[in-house]
Amino acid sequence: MSNRWGIPKETEEIVKKRDLKCIYCGIEFTTSNDSRKSKPTWEHIINDIRLNDPENIALCCSSCNASKGSKRFEDWVESKYCLNKGISSETVAPIVKRYLERNK
Numbered sequence: 001m002s003n004r005w006g007i008p009k010e011t012e013e014i015v016k017k018r019d020l021k022c023i024y025c026g027i028e029f030t031t032s033n034d035s036r037k038s039k040p041t042w043e044h045i046i047n048d049i050r051l052n053d054p055e056n057i058a059l060c061c062s063s064c065n066a067s068k069g070s071k072r073f074e075d076w077v078e079s080k081y082c083l084n085k086g087i088s089s090e091t092v093a094p095i096v097k098r099y100l101e102r103n104k
């Protein structure tokens with residue numbers, strides 16, 4: 001069983017339990033319907049929908065997702081958006097740091 005992004009149910013469960021904040025900017029997600037707060041969106045750290053394991057699937061806020069789009073993290077992190085928000089390879093969640101370690 002997969003959700004509409006093609007993410008397996010078991011991966012979805014693992015990621016939802018793990019990522020309670022945006023993996024990039026660290027904003028806390030809300031589970032209520034309060035639209036003023038941030039809602040989690042599905043993120044493929046490596047922008048390849050075939051990579052559906054919990055090391056590539058994560059949750060980030062909609063503004064980070066919209067800003068990052070299909071860019072590589074290494075390129076996106078140098079964007080104005082990241083500079084303004086103080087996002088760097090030092091401030092991101094452990095899963096992003098592991099990705100950076102693997103891709104050195």
Ligand SMILES: [Zn+2]
Pocket residue numbers: 022023024025026027060061062063064065
């Ligand atoms: Zn964010």
